[in-house]
Every structure is written in structure tokens, then in C-alpha cells.
Amino acid sequence: MNNMNGMGPxxxxxxxxxxxxxxxxxxxxxxxxxSSMPPQVTxxxxxxxxxxxxxxxxxxxxxxxxENIFRLNLGKVGxxxxxxxxxxxxxxxxxxxxxxxxxRDHLIIxxxxxxxxxxxxxxxxxxxxxxxxxxxxxPGVIGNPAVVRSCR
Numbered sequence: 689m690n691n692m693n694g695m696g697p698x699x700x701x702x703x704x705x706x707x708x709x710x711x712x713x714x715x716x717x718x719x720x721x722x723s724s725m726p727p728q729v730t731x732x733x734x735x736x737x738x739x740x741x742x743x744x745x746x747x748x749x750x751x752x753x754x755e756n757i758f759r760l761n762l763g764k765v766g767x768x769x770x771x772x773x774x775x776x777x778x779x780x781x782x783x784x785x786x787x788x789x790x791x792r793d794h795l796i797i798x799x800x801x802x803x804x805x806x807x808x809x810x811x812x813x814x815x816x817x818x819x820x821x822x823x824x825x826x827p828g829v830i831g832n833p834a835v836v837r838s839c840r
Contacts, residue, residue: 755810758790760823768797769814783808 734742768783783806785797795813798805 754813755790755792755795757822757824758787758795758816760825761818762787762789764818764820764822765800766797766816766818768795768808768816770808770812771814772812780814 736742763786765784765786768785769780770783771780772778783797785799785806787795788798788805789796793810795808795810796805797808
């Protein structure tokens with residue numbers, strides 16, 4: 689194996705091997721063995737910039753995503769704006785209907801008059817408008833506190 693600056697051979701895990709000869713450490717001195725495996729961390733645990741896990745008793749909340757907002761507002765009538773790139777017949781379309789279902793990559797709306805349902809892909813979604821207040825639970829907030837805002 690390679691012999692760099694008088695160091696012993698390196699094993700496949702990246703830890704230094706001195707084969708019982710402490711004097712063979714060369715200029716590495718007090719570095720000791722290196723670990724190639726980071727510590728295991730629970731998913732969503734906060735970490736410091738140094739890489740240590742911050743212990744917390746507070747629950748970790750999910751982030752806000754548009755499909756979650758749609759799921760909280762099923763049954764409401766909305767107007768949904770979509771853009772379809774590279775389509776020479778129609779580049780943008782507007783759909784109005786009752787929000788029936790929402791998934792990670794799609795939403796389903798229905799027309800009240802005809803009952804026709806349309807599956808729309810989120811990849812083309814631009815924005816939506818609603819005529820009534822929306823239920824929105826911000827991450828980290830328990831319940832849906834009433835917020836009074838004046839629109840000017």
C-alpha cells in the first residue's frame with residue numbers, strides 16, 4: 689500500500705493503521721484514528737454547524753406544502769391557474785371547481801354543474817384563488833388560530 693510521510697499503510701475504511709509501531713505516525717502526531725461513519729441522527733433532529741445533535745423535547749413539525757393546504761380545504765370552490773409550456777394550442781388554462789382531492793403531484797377538481805372531474809398535475813400549477821377563507825395550519829402552531837387582517 690501507499691506509504692506517505694512515513695505513515696503506515698491505510699486500511700480500506702480510511703482509519704490509520706500503525707501495526708503496533710507508534711513511532712511510525714510521522715507528522716500526523718495526535719490526530720489518532722479517523723472515522724468514516726458520521727453519528728446516527730434521528731430524522732428531523734436539529735444540528736449545530738459543528739455537526740452535533742441538539743436534543744429537544746419539542747415535537748418536530750412538518751413543513752408547509754401546497755398539497756397540504758389543499759387537503760385542509762377540500763370541498764371549497766377555487767379557481768386554479770396552470771401553465772403548459774411548449775403548447776402551441778393553449779399555453780395557460782384556468783379551471784374553476786370544487787376541490788375534491790389533493791396529492792403530492794396532482795389535484796382533482798369537479799364542476800358543480802356537470803359533475804365532470806378533472807385531474808390536474810401540480811407540475812403545471814401556478815396559483816389558486818378562493819372566494820372564502822382558507823383553513824391553514826402553519827407548521828409548529830397547534831390548531832388554527834383566528835387571525836384578523838385588514839386588506840388595504
